[in-house]
Amino acid sequence: MGDITGPVGAPGFGAKGHMRALMVLGLPLIGSNLAQNLIQFVDVLMLGWYDVTALAAVSIATPYWFTLFLLGAGFAWAVAPLVAAAVEAGDGVAARRITRMGLWLSVAAGCIFVPAFWWSAPVLLWLGQTEEIAGLAQDYLRIAGWGLFPALFAITLRSFLSALELAGIILWVSLAAAVLNVGLNWVLIFGNLGFPEMGIEGAALASVSLHVASGLGLAVYAAKRCAEYDLFTRFWRFDGQIAAQVAKLGLPMGITTVAETLLFSASAVMMGWIGEVWLAAHGIALQLASLTFMVHLGLSQAVTVRAGRAYGRRDEAGLRLGGLVALALSGAMVALTMALFLGVPGALMSVFVDPADPLRDAIIAAGVTLLAIAALFQLVDAAQVMTIGLLRGVQDTTVPLVIAIVSYWVLGIPASWLLAFPAGMGAPGIWLGMVVGLGAAAVALSVRFWWGTGRLGTVL
Structure with a gap:
């Protein structure tokens, strides 16, 4: 229960001000969401060109990966409203603590879910998939599963930057990732530019590389553009009170x-x-x-x-x-x-x-x-x-x-x-x-x- 009584409209926007603020923040987020959809579309398209069986396997593996990602992403999403409220209240220290614990919980979620990727074939067989499809999907997930760590890391930083209404970088990183995805798939799936032909495992490796690049890009930007928050200084320090707050909202x-x-x-x-x-x-x-x-x-x-x-x-x-x-x-x-x-x-x-x-x-x-x-x-x-x-x-x-x-x-x-x-x-x-x-x-x-x-x- 949170009391928000106070001076009506302070500092206040009119309808036009609210619309402008929503569009400035919302348009880059819409664009980044569309770019993420494009990445998934390209993955399906290029694996379809490579091999129908590989396409079928990744069509099963992707929802499996995405379901576990969504469970872990709740902690990252919780960072946005918590940081937004803290910043508006003038509490930059709380904003830093919230973001750090969002990152901590994201790493913890990744550790919990890695075994589910490594031994995914029995689950997929239980769901009625053939041994060939389940085996290929597991090959994909054993590599792509490691991408959960940088993916959740990137989503947490995206939430932090969104809360500060610095969404432009999110759009540019997403667009760069969409372009990079095409090149990595072309090289790693089909074995171009002297690389070995890796098929579905190449698609998985491209996915992990993409998440790492996105996470690093957002981290570098956040460290320089938002230096006053000291996000990564003494990152190893655990804050149980804030972690519980993020978990309560995010789960x-x-x-x-x-x-x-x-x-x-x-x-x-x-x-x-x-x-x-x-x-x-x-x-x-x-x-x-x-x-x-x-x-x-x-x-x-x-x-x-x-x-x-x-x-x-x-x-x-x-x-x-x-x-x-x-x-x-x-x-x-x-x-x-x-x-x-x-x-x-x-x-x-x-x-x-x-x-x-x-x-x-x-x-x-x-x-x-x-x-x-x-x-x-x-x-x-x-x-x-x-x-x-x-x-x-x-x-x-x-x-x-x-x-x-x-x-x-x-x-x-x-x-x-x-x-x-x-x-x-x-x-x-x-x-x-x-x-x-x-x-x-x-x-x-x-x-x-x-x-x-x-x-x-x-x-x-």
């Missing part, structure tokens, strides 16, 4: 994100029960929805920092006005997305389907149906991620975790199954079920934030 953030990710994983599994055409259409439609979602995710990350600053200066009026402006910006993007998904769905789908594919017409027709539902899907998905960003800014993550689990797993997944199979709606029913889950989360999280910030000047 629910990681689990919440994994809960949502698994909602989409479950939808893909159910889509596979229906058939190849619908599964292909689902993958394309979800890729399009994910691409536009990067805008809302970037805005959500920005609004976490802005809300954290309002929380730090005890500015309830600024917190609520900033939240309204952020939702309006997100809503404008939703309107544009809905117009595209409803206006030219066939054109969007056709970009992803080989003209020579005999199933092309069927996949496009199925995708047009799913994109019509995706228009509604975008509305609730954007609303829930934006409100999560606001709640994280005021350091409220435990109740949102409960809301997420109930919405996604108690309501969303059962609704998808009931609508798709007993109700006979098939694939559209799966997407409508996801709308139910995300919509329930959006409503509950909105009530949590707006009701909480309106009660006698207190924040939840």
Whole structure:
């Protein structure tokens, strides 16, 4: 329970000021998110050129790696609202301590998860993969798993810099990583420039190198641009009190994100029960929805920092006005997305389907149906991620975790199954079920934030 009563609007922004601040911070974060998506796209594309079996293995290994990464990343994400509040309160020492403990906890998470990468084949076999695919995926993960340390290190520094509203460097590092990824994959996967042909292991090594380069780039920038914080001086000193604070905020953030990710994983599994055409259409439609979602995710990350600053200066009026402006910006993007998904769905789908594919017409027709539902899907998905960003800014993550689990797993997944199979709606029913889950989360999280910030000047 945090009291934010104080001088109304101090130091205060008008709506235009909030919009300008959100755009300055949000646009680089949106761009960096899109660059990260591009990296994943290139990995899939280049391994597809190399070998279909390797592509299948990395398609299984990547979600495995990413799930564990998300669990550990909660500690890194917690740094942003905590540092933002500390800086706004004029406590630079607390900002340093928070960031250091975010780095400590990220390293600890990596140590816990490394065995899960090293002995991943038995898990993948249990999940129904063939021995060949599970073995190749394990070969990939035994190398890529070491990239978890620099990846979490980089995310923690990204959160620190975002909290200081120094997001430009994050965009440039992400773009540089996307370019570097193409070159490293070309050299290490295919064995160019005198290097041995390493295939899927080359892709893993390229991934680790990318995370190391990104982490080092952000570390050098943070050390020079933010020298007054002395982030890396006496880094070995552990701060139990601050570590507990970061863990308390960050662990629910990681689990919440994994809960949502698994909602989409479950939808893909159910889509596979229906058939190849619908599964292909689902993958394309979800890729399009994910691409536009990067805008809302970037805005959500920005609004976490802005809300954290309002929380730090005890500015309830600024917190609520900033939240309204952020939702309006997100809503404008939703309107544009809905117009595209409803206006030219066939054109969007056709970009992803080989003209020579005999199933092309069927996949496009199925995708047009799913994109019509995706228009509604975008509305609730954007609303829930934006409100999560606001709640994280005021350091409220435990109740949102409960809301997420109930919405996604108690309501969303059962609704998808009931609508798709007993109700006979098939694939559209799966997407409508996801709308139910995300919509329930959006409503509950909105009530949590707006009701909480309106009660006698207190924040939840």
